[in-house]
Amino acid sequence: MEDQNMDDGDQNRETEIAPAQIAVHPSQESVSVAVGSDLRVFNLREGLPVKLSDDGHSDSIRAIRYAANGKLFVSAGDDKLVKIWATDSWRCVYNVASEKRVSAVAISNDGLFVCFADKFGVVYVVDTRAFTEETPTSIIKKGVPILSHYCSIITSLEFSPDGRFIITADRDSKIRVTVFPQNSLNGAHEIQSFCLGHTEFVSCLAFVCNQEYPQGFLVSGSGDSTVRLWDFSSGSLLDTCDVGAEAAFADRKEEEGLLPITDLCTVQDGSLVAVAIQSLTGIMLLGCDLSKRNLSVVKVVSIAEETYIPTSIGSASTAELLWMVMGASSLNISDIKSLVRIRVLSGFSKCNAASVETLVLEDKDTPGGEQMLQTLQGKLSVEKEAFSSAAEAVKNSMRNLLIKKQYSAERRDFRKRGRNDIKNKAK
Amino acid sequence: MGHESTVMSTHSKSTGLPRKRFYRARAHSNPLSDSHFPVPIAPSQFDYASHYPQIFGETVETSCQRKIEFADIGCGFGGLLISLATLFPETLMIGMELRDKVTEYVKERILALRTGNPGQYQNISVVRTNSMKYIPNYFEKGQLKKMFFLFPDPHFKEKNHRRRVISTYLLDEYAYALAVGGIIYTITDVEELGEWMKSCLESHPMFEALTSQELEDDPVVKLLTTATEEGQKVARNGGKTYQAIFRRIAQPAH
Numbered sequence: 001m002e003d004q005n006m007d008d009g010d011q012n013r014e015t016e017i018a019p020a021q022i023a024v025h026p027s028q029e030s031v032s033v034a035v036g037s038d039l040r041v042f043n044l045r046e047g048l049p050v051k052l053s054d055d056g057h058s059d060s061i062r063a064i065r066y067a068a069n070g071k072l073f074v075s076a077g078d079d080k081l082v083k084i085w086a087t088d089s090w091r092c093v094y095n096v097a098s099e100k101r102v103s104a105v106a107i108s109n110d111g112l113f114v115c116f117a118d119k120f121g122v123v124y125v126v127d128t129r130a131f132t133e134e135t136p137t138s139i140i141k142k143g144v145p146i147l148s149h150y151c152s153i154i155t156s157l158e159f160s161p162d163g164r165f166i167i168t169a170d171r172d173s174k175i176r177v178t179v180f181p182q183n184s185l186n187g188a189h190e191i192q193s194f195c196l197g198h199t200e201f202v203s204c205l206a207f208v209c210n211q212e213y214p215q216g217f218l219v220s221g222s223g224d225s226t227v228r229l230w231d232f233s234s235g236s237l238l239d240t241c242d243v244g245a246e247a248a249f250a251d252r253k254e255e256e257g258l259l260p261i262t263d264l265c266t267v268q269d270g271s272l273v274a275v276a277i278q279s280l281t282g283i284m285l286l287g288c289d290l291s292k293r294n295l296s297v298v299k300v301v302s303i304a305e306e307t308y309i310p311t312s313i314g315s316a317s318t319a320e321l322l323w324m325v326m327g328a329s330s331l332n333i334s335d336i337k338s339l340v341r342i343r344v345l346s347g348f349s350k351c352n353a354a355s356v357e358t359l360v361l362e363d364k365d366t367p368g369g370e371q372m373l374q375t376l377q378g379k380l381s382v383e384k385e386a387f388s389s390a391a392e393a394v395k396n397s398m399r400n401l402l403i404k405k406q407y408s409a410e411r412r413d414f415r416k417r418g419r420n421d422i423k424n425k426a427k
Numbered sequence: 428m429g430h431e432s433t434v435m436s437t438h439s440k441s442t443g444l445p446r447k448r449f450y451r452a453r454a455h456s457n458p459l460s461d462s463h464f465p466v467p468i469a470p471s472q473f474d475y476a477s478h479y480p481q482i483f484g485e486t487v488e489t490s491c492q493r494k495i496e497f498a499d500i501g502c503g504f505g506g507l508l509i510s511l512a513t514l515f516p517e518t519l520m521i522g523m524e525l526r527d528k529v530t531e532y533v534k535e536r537i538l539a540l541r542t543g544n545p546g547q548y549q550n551i552s553v554v555r556t557n558s559m560k561y562i563p564n565y566f567e568k569g570q571l572k573k574m575f576f577l578f579p580d581p582h583f584k585e586k587n588h589r590r591r592v593i594s595t596y597l598l599d600e601y602a603y604a605l606a607v608g609g610i611i612y613t614i615t616d617v618e619e620l621g622e623w624m625k626s627c628l629e630s631h632p633m634f635e636a637l638t639s640q641e642l643e644d645d646p647v648v649k650l651l652t653t654a655t656e657e658g659q660k661v662a663r664n665g666g667k668t669y670q671a672i673f674r675r676i677a678q679p680a681h
Contacts, residue, residue: 120589122596148596150559151459151589172560173468178599179678187595189632190678191603194563196469235568404461 017397018060018077019262019311020327020340026070028316028367030087033376034061035340036329039075041090042375044368049375054092057081060329063116067107072128074114076102082116082143084128095140096126104157106166113184115166116143117154123147123168125184146188147178153402156205160232161216165192167232169202171402175220177232193235200224201402206264208271208288217290219273221261223402227275227286229295241295243275243284260398263310267348268317272298272356274348276310276324278395283310283324283345285356301358303343307387311394315348321367322348325376328390328397339390340377342366437535444539447504450532456525458559458590464527466556470567478552479519481541495519495565496572498604500558501579501592503656505533505551509540510654512551514646518572521565522553530555559592566604573647574601574611576624578657581617593624595631602633605675610637613671614651616661621669634673642672 020035030050032041037057041050059079066073066087076082078101084094100118107114114126124143152170159166159180166180166188175195178188200223208229209216218232225244230237244259263276266288273286273295282302286295310324327340344366347358363373363380374380407415437449467473475493476483482493497515499508502522511520524530533553540548556565579592588594593613601611611634613624628634642648652658652668661668 147599150597150600152560174563176563186632189595189599189602191568191599193568194603196564199468404463406463 016060016078016330017393018062018329019394019397020325020329021061021064021312022314022323022325022342023064023066023073024314024316024323025066025087026068026316027318028321029070031314031323031368031372031376032064032066032073032075033325033327033340033342034064034075034077035327035338036060037077037079038329038338039064040340040376040378042368042372044372047368047371049371050090052085052090052092054083054085057083062101062103063105065105065107067111068109069111071111072107072114074105074107074116076105076116078102081140082114082126084114084126094126094128096124096143097140098124098143104154104168106157106159108180109159109161109163115146115157117157117168119153121149121152121154121170123154123157123166123188127185144185144187146184147176149174149176155201155203155402156220158205158207160218161207161209161214165232167205167218169205169220171201173198173200173202173222173224175202175205175218175230175232177235192233195220195228195230195232195235195237197228197230197237197240198222198224198226200258200260203261203398203402204264206266206273208266208273208290210269210271210290213290217288217293219264219266219288219295221264221275223258223260225258225260225277227261227264227273227295229288229293231293238293239295241286241297243277243286243297246284246297246300260402262394262398263313265313265315265322267315267320270349272348274313274315274322274345276313278398279309279391281306281308283313283322285348285358298356299358301345301360303360306341306382306384307391308341308343309387309391309394310343319367320349321346321361326387326390328394331386331390331393336383336386336389338378339382339386341382341387342373342376438539442539443543445532445535447532450528452526452528458525458557458592462557462560464555466561466564468564470563470565470570473565478521478554479549481546481549482519493519494567494570495521496570497521497575498523498558498566498571498573499575499577501525501576502533502553503529503578505536505553506655506659507575507577507650508533508551508553509536509548510650511647512540512548514650516547516550518550520551522551523556523558523565524553525555525557527555559597562600562604568603569606569609571604572606572609574605574609575651576611576613577651577655578615578661579613579620581615581620583619588623591620591623593627595627598627598631598634602631602675607675607677609675610645611673611675612647612651614658614668616657616666616668618667618669621671625669625671628671628673633676633678635676637672637674645672648672 062077073085080098082096104117152172156169177192179190204221207216218230229239265274275284285298322345329338344361497520499522
């Protein structure tokens with residue numbers, strides 16, 4: 001029994017490590033980073049750190065996002081609170097309570113509805129028209145459940161570019177495309193399609209679209225180390241790119257098992273897809289040819305001086321920059337509590353994928369410069385030794401969270417012995 | 428050979444059918460737990476040839492257009508499937524069951540029936556799966572004509588209601604798998620569950636109740652109580668059953 005407890009304890013501690021998240025305002029007016037329960041925002045237009053007029057979160061933040069029009073910002077996570085912020089004042093205008101831990105958030109393209117998904121697979125909607133300037137933030141509202149994946153963690157939540165569909169990805173390798181109805185408060189019952197093909201958990205979703213294909217195509221990243229391209233309206237798989245194999249091919253040491261994709265970011269109105277891969281120091285760029293409907297590796301941008309493995313990436317629609325963060329909370333290695341390191345890649349643009357000229361910016365050349373880094377990282381220089389430990393911790397927490405546990409026969413029997421119902425019978 | 432003889436001893440000597448007492452299983456199974464059995468990645472990868480060997484065996488080119496049209500969710504010992512097999516000999520059907528021993532029993536029962544009745548029972552098969560999680564892995568959009576939920580686990584406790592096989596959320600998935608006009612059959616001997624299933628279906632925008640005339644004309648409705656092991660047990664004990672039978676309707680235009 002002693003052993004069992006220790007085992008579970010270890011696991012809990014590791015899953016509590018939250019990878020740092022980054023979100024960039026659509027016109028790059030501000031950039032936000034979440035690490036642990038800490039939300040840090042830097043105003044790029046004025047070059048100043050933002051003071052949040054709220055107590056913030058009390059547990060790890062798992063998802064942050066700006067609305068497409070930049071007016072709202074949403075943060076949510078393990079404290080079961082969804083906070084909706086107005087980005088002009090950075091006032092938290094709304095607190096929404098969730099019954100379970102929140103794993104993903106999205107805002108409808110018209111900015112009217114905030115959706116969030118919990119670890120039991122239920123997606124909720126909140127109508128933001130319901131709140132006014134006078135609504136005190138102390139009032140905690142509830143979301144209306146609209147759809148559910150049967151008891152599976154929802155890992156990613158997106159609205160399609162035309163706003164007609166809400167797309168959910170889960171740890172059971174499913175992607176579901178649901179019609180987002182006019183009156184979403186009555187539920188989203190009509191399933192347009194399922195995109196099935198991944199063989200492990202799906203970790204992230206993004207869209208590629210251009211003027212020729214304004215409705216766009218879906219790209220998804222998964223624990224099976226592939227990025228896939230989908231016609232999400234029919235659910236058909238158009239192409240599969242085994243980036244795990246490509247990354248290993250490029251420079252990595254032989255790694256046991258698959259290399260899960262941790263995040264995806266696409267250029268608006270273009271064909272580039274940035275891919276963050278577990279254990280890949282740097283970022284992989286894929287080109288997506290929409291007329292041929294295929295994906296191909298353009299290059300790997302390595303960031304070698306640090307063991308830099310981004311945990312989250314983002315970009316603004318107006319600038320040709322890819323923002324990357326590597327970080328984790330609750331590390332507790334020696335005296336390092338958490339790690340946040342921002343890198344910015346230039347040349348992440350909509351131009352022809354064949355001629356991508358990218359450059360990892362020096363700290364002083366980043367938008368906002370050292371003051372931005374000071375605000376978001378908490379300090380300017382980050383200890384080198386923190387990187388590899390953070391990478392390991394993030395990897396373990398992702399594995400514990402998303403990969404199905406296989407128990408040996410003995411372990412299963414042992415666990416059955418602890419069952420409550422049987423114990424009661426014996427008494 | 429040795430393996431063969433042990434398998435055969437679980438079957439009745441006179442009929443060749445498997446005997447239930449060798450396939451005892453718990454009455455309940457937790458649908459929430461992680462599954463480790465194989466599941467097709469997508470409906471196109473479902474192995475029709477191994478499930479319906481006589482139909483798909485050699486003439487793959489001519490018959491590959493046929494798809495499963497009836498699904499018995501939580502088929503138990505397979506009584507309904509076996510009755511439907513001869514009533515709809517041209518329709519492919521599948522039973523889905525989470526408990527592996529029960530699935531094993533149904534598999535053996537179908538094989539024995541195929542052997543004992545050449546040419547018959549080729550259109551039914553069974554698969555061990557969690558249909559609350561994997562319906563989209565087996566069926567394409569609008570593929571099914573009928574879905575059956577007969578005597579499902581009632582899960583009385585409120586905190587276990589999310590384990591019920593009929594819920595508003597799961598009906599979304601069933602509506603996806605059913606063709607417009609397809610029919611969902613539910614029956615239970617538990618009044619509380621009967622009301623639950625009926626109210627879920629009534630409040631769902633993509634289902635409408637069959638009229639009493641339609642219910643009378645449907646030969647399948649009678650089988651719900653007579654063909655299944657659970658139904659026979661309820662009848663033996665003079666119990667009451669509660670049915671909810673609804674049709675999948677088109678979603679109004681947006």
